Amino acid sequence: MTRRPMSLQTRLMTAVIGFVSLILVIVAVITSATLGATLERQLEDRLKVYSGQITQLVNTFPEGLASVDNISVRLKPVPGLLLAVSSTEGGTSGVVYDDTAGDLGGSEALSTRELAQINASLAGRPTGTVSLEDFGSYLVVVQSAHNGVNVVTGLPRTEIQNQLATLLTVIALATIGGLILLALTTAITIRVGLRPLRAVAATATRVANQPLDRGEVQITERVPASEADPRTETGLVGSSLNKLLDHVNDSLASRQKNEERMRRFVADASHELRTPLSSIRGYSELSLRALKQQGGEAAVESTTTSLERIQAQSLRMTRLVEDLLLLARLDEGRELVYGTVDLTQLALEGLSDARPTAADHHWNIEAPDEPIVIVGDAGRMHQVVANLLANARTHTPAGTSITLSVAREGDEAVLRVHDDGPGIDPGVRDELFARFARGDSSRARQTGGTGLGLAIAKAIVEGHGGHLTVASEPGDTTFTVRLPLSPATASAE
Numbered sequence: 001m002t003r004r005p006m007s008l009q010t011r012l013m014t015a016v017i018g019f020v021s022l023i024l025v026i027v028a029v030i031t032s033a034t035l036g037a038t039l040e041r042q043l044e045d046r047l048k049v050y051s052g053q054i055t056q057l058v059n060t061f062p063e064g065l066a067s068v069d070n071i072s073v074r075l076k077p078v079p080g081l082l083l084a085v086s087s088t089e090g091g092t093s094g095v096v097y098d099d100t101a102g103d104l105g106g107s108e109a110l111s112t113r114e115l116a117q118i119n120a121s122l123a124g125r126p127t128g129t130v131s132l133e134d135f136g137s138y139l140v141v142v143q144s145a146h147n148g149v150n151v152v153t154g155l156p157r158t159e160i161q162n163q164l165a166t167l168l169t170v171i172a173l174a175t176i177g178g179l180i181l182l183a184l185t186t187a188i189t190i191r192v193g194l195r196p197l198r199a200v201a202a203t204a205t206r207v208a209n210q211p212l213d214r215g216e217v218q219i220t221e222r223v224p225a226s227e228a229d230p231r232t233e234t235g236l237v238g239s240s241l242n243k244l245l246d247h248v249n250d251s252l253a254s255r256q257k258n259e260e261r262m263r264r265f266v267a268d269a270s271h272e273l274r275t276p277l278s279s280i281r282g283y284s285e286l287s288l289r290a291l292k293q294q295g296g297e298a299a300v301e302s303t304t305t306s307l308e309r310i311q312a313q314s315l316r317m318t319r320l321v322e323d324l325l326l327l328a329r330l331d332e333g334r335e336l337v338y339g340t341v342d343l344t345q346l347a348l349e350g351l352s353d354a355r356p357t358a359a360d361h362h363w364n365i366e367a368p369d370e371p372i373v374i375v376g377d378a379g380r381m382h383q384v385v386a387n388l389l390a391n392a393r394t395h396t397p398a399g400t401s402i403t404l405s406v407a408r409e410g411d412e413a414v415l416r417v418h419d420d421g422p423g424i425d426p427g428v429r430d431e432l433f434a435r436f437a438r439g440d441s442s443r444a445r446q447t448g449g450t451g452l453g454l455a456i457a458k459a460i461v462e463g464h465g466g467h468l469t470v471a472s473e474p475g476d477t478t479f480t481v482r483l484p485l486s487p488a489t490a491s492a493e
């Protein structure tokens with residue numbers, strides 16, 4: 001069984017608190033050691049002062065009188081002070097002045113065993129530490145007075161121990177308090193700091209639970225802006241997720257749009273093909289019936305008419321299927337055959353092809369004398385010009401002026417088809433270049449268009465690396481084709 005992984009919060013808290021505790025323990029140890037040493041030195045200094053004073057006092061005594069009692073009488077007693085005197089005559093005796101020691105000098109005598117203990121702790125050295133059963137730990141100093149009298153003075157070390165104990169208690173309490181505070185602030189900081197990550201996880205989970213595989217889907221879930229501030233590390237994760245979700249959402253929307261466009265295209269194409277098909281079926285049934293029932297002259301006449309209609313509808317179907325095929329190939333990036341195309345020449349030819357088809361329109365051309373050459377497919381570019389001219393002719397009333405112009409603008413070749421007809425039908429303006437986009441249906445039916453002309457022109461122009469745009473208002477409609485000039489023409493300034 002694998003161990004449950006520690007959360008980031010637990011790990012950070014353990015590390016921070018463990019580390020800080022360790023530092024505090026080290027600080028406490030160093031502080032108490034330093035303070036202990038200082039206090040010990042102070043105690044020793046004080047003791048040496050007392051020891052010196054007492055030894056001087058002893059020096060003033062006549063020989064043989066240097067006893068503890070005699071000294072006590074002359075001494076202003078210090079509470080807790082230990083005093084022991086050993087002389088060759090008087091032996092060794094000692095006392096410890098108690099806390100109540102006033103001028104009367106209350107004191108407690110040291111036992112022989114304690115005196116021996118003191119002696120042993122000194123063992124020939126001037127200072128020593130001794131632990132006495134009744135009085136606790138003592139720092140003692142020995143000094144020799146006249147006549148071989150040894151004066152031992154001592155001060156209790158309990159004072160130092162008490163001070164150290166107080167210090168350690170204070171440090172311990174402060175440490176525990178500090179650590180609790182630290183734990184709280186760390187926990188809160190981590191909690192607040194990790195909140196954006198929790199928001200990210202929650203958002204991601206909600207998105208993951210959303211069905212995205214079909215139909216119109218929209219990802220509206222986002223990490224709240226308050227948790228997605230890119231200036232913080234954790235906020236950056238949230239803002240990146242939001243960007244990703246925006247991107248995915250846009251892609252889903254455009255995929256959905258493409259799918260719909262494709263569905264509509266298939267439906268439109270089927271519909272367009274059904275109309276001529278049903279009329280072919282109708283006319284073939286009609287001519288069959290005429291042949292079977294009428295026979296003779298009448299049947300020949302009716303059958304001829306029907307066959308003419310059938311031929312016309314088949315031609316329309318063929319044109320439609322060819323247009324669809326061409327579009328499909330242009331979509332794949334195939335179909336264009338590259339060579340050099342002189343747009344000036346192309347415009348002249350286009351116009352002379354179009355002119356006879358509509359004698360009741362006024363045709364103009366504005367083209368420079370020199371050739372304007374692009375790299376491209378001559379046949380397809382011809383088709384673009386023909387489609388634009390056919391539109392200017394079929395979607396405008398008689399008497400309309402149509403101007404075809406070719407020019408060179410910077411490193412681009414520009415071909416414009418302008419007419420002063422009624423302009424583009426507002427119903428079709430937004431989708432003008434879409435497949436099967438046609439204006440006013442009655443007029444379109446009358447003109448027999450399928451709505452593929454501009455889609456094909458746009459696909460061809462874009463296949464050449466150019467743009468096809470339109471600007472239209474009543475009386476002023478211009479379709480503009482911009483194409484990159486061939487490198488040779490562009491550099492021949």
Ligand SMILES: Nc1ncnc2c1ncn2[C@@H]1O[C@H](COP(=O)(O)OP(=O)(O)OP(=O)(O)O)[C@@H](O)[C@H]1O
Nearest residue numbers: 391392395423424437438439449450451452453454
């Ligand atoms: N010069 C123009 N003036 C007014 N309307 C136009 C002009 N050119 C195009 N249109 C409008 O744009 C629509 C789309 O044109 P497009 O060439 O794609 O199709 P179409 O001419 O109807 O059919 P097709 O060209 O396939 O035979 C037209 O139906 C027409 O409403």
Ligand SMILES: [Mg+2]
Nearest residue numbers: 391449453454
């Ligand atoms: Mg057209």
